[in-house]
Amino acid sequence: MSDEDFTTGTNLLIPKKLRKRQYLLQAGDVCRWVAFVSRGCLRQYTFDDEGNEHIQAFAIEGGWIADAASYHAHEPATSNIDALEDSELLLIDRATQEKLSVMVPPWGLFFKRELENAYTSALVRVSELASLTAEDRYMRFLKKYPGLFQRIPLHQIASYLGMTPQSLSRIRRELADRK
Amino acid sequence: MSDEDFTTGTNLLIPKKLRKRQYLLQAGDVCRWVAFVSRGCLRQYTFDDEGNEHIQAFAIEGGWIADAASYHAHEPATSNIDALEDSELLLIDRATQEKLSVMVPPWGLFFKRELENAYTSALVRVSELASLTAEDRYMRFLKKYPGLFQRIPLHQIASYLGMTPQSLSRIRRELADRK
């Protein structure tokens, strides 16, 4: 992508700052943008019928976050997104993204690649959840997101990995003892 | 999409017939196409370190199937795809899909929508695997793919749902008894 094309795109991004615990998206609202995280850390999560929180995704510097289902289908979101740390974001709304994709094909290609990568990641997560033990899922997490466990409360990582905080605590102890 | 545009696309599809148990893709090969199922039924699966089979996807009439990671990244596939029944497919290879997408924008939009939908489905599956019991996952499966359990061996459905055939058998009995 040429510098000019690149700038054309970045000029369309909307900067936004978020305080810790502040919402970027609440369930019920339509997710009209995708957020690039330039600083900080966010989480996406839902509540089940019993009111238990289930974390679907984290995003740190260099990552993207949105309620994809809502964004693509223009329907109310089922998930919430909020900041785990004070954060700085760059938003791009749907209409802008589509226009940019048409007008500057390299950007269109870029967004397509991002979607493909996100899809591939989701498929990996499916197979991990379907076939790995809690301990293996945690070890994969450590490898895939090194350092992240130092920034994010453990009980939230447990939720992301589909286990209880107690289980994760015991797994960590087990791993530490084994060394 | 106009009839003309539609035909432009369908003319590029490559018909292929597959006998029951025949491979469409084997792990290690690069997945160079996406397959539309016009008749029959296919499955996509991998093997873990212990040699256990894990089914990642089924596709019946009207569905699409491919190794998405391999297709998008042009890398060797990690999964296998084969036919559970004699099947008829329409293949579209990657280069053709890209050309068609550019030349006939409605087709480009169509493929983009398919990718978005596949991604959304994968996210739903992630949250189901992370938060539902085996029984709940089976009931969701029945609702989502009514009739499919009559065509596909139960132990394969169990694999898809991330449980053992024995567990699924007991769940089915439990559900039958409860009625």
Place this chain on the structure above:
DNA sequence: CGCGACGTTGATTTGCCTCAACGATTGTGG
């Protein structure tokens, strides 16, 4: 016909959850 694939059932084990309680931090309002 004989063999393999399939579904089921029983007995047992185990991984993980639930319930409960406890220190250590963090942060917050009086």
Place this chain on the structure above:
DNA sequence: CCACAATCGTTGAGGCAAATCAACGTCGCG
């Protein structure tokens, strides 16, 4: 600035869902 509350991680005891191990009957097919 301190006191008190909330958050966080940990640990223990007990229970349950699902896996494992094993055996058996049925069916379809080569």
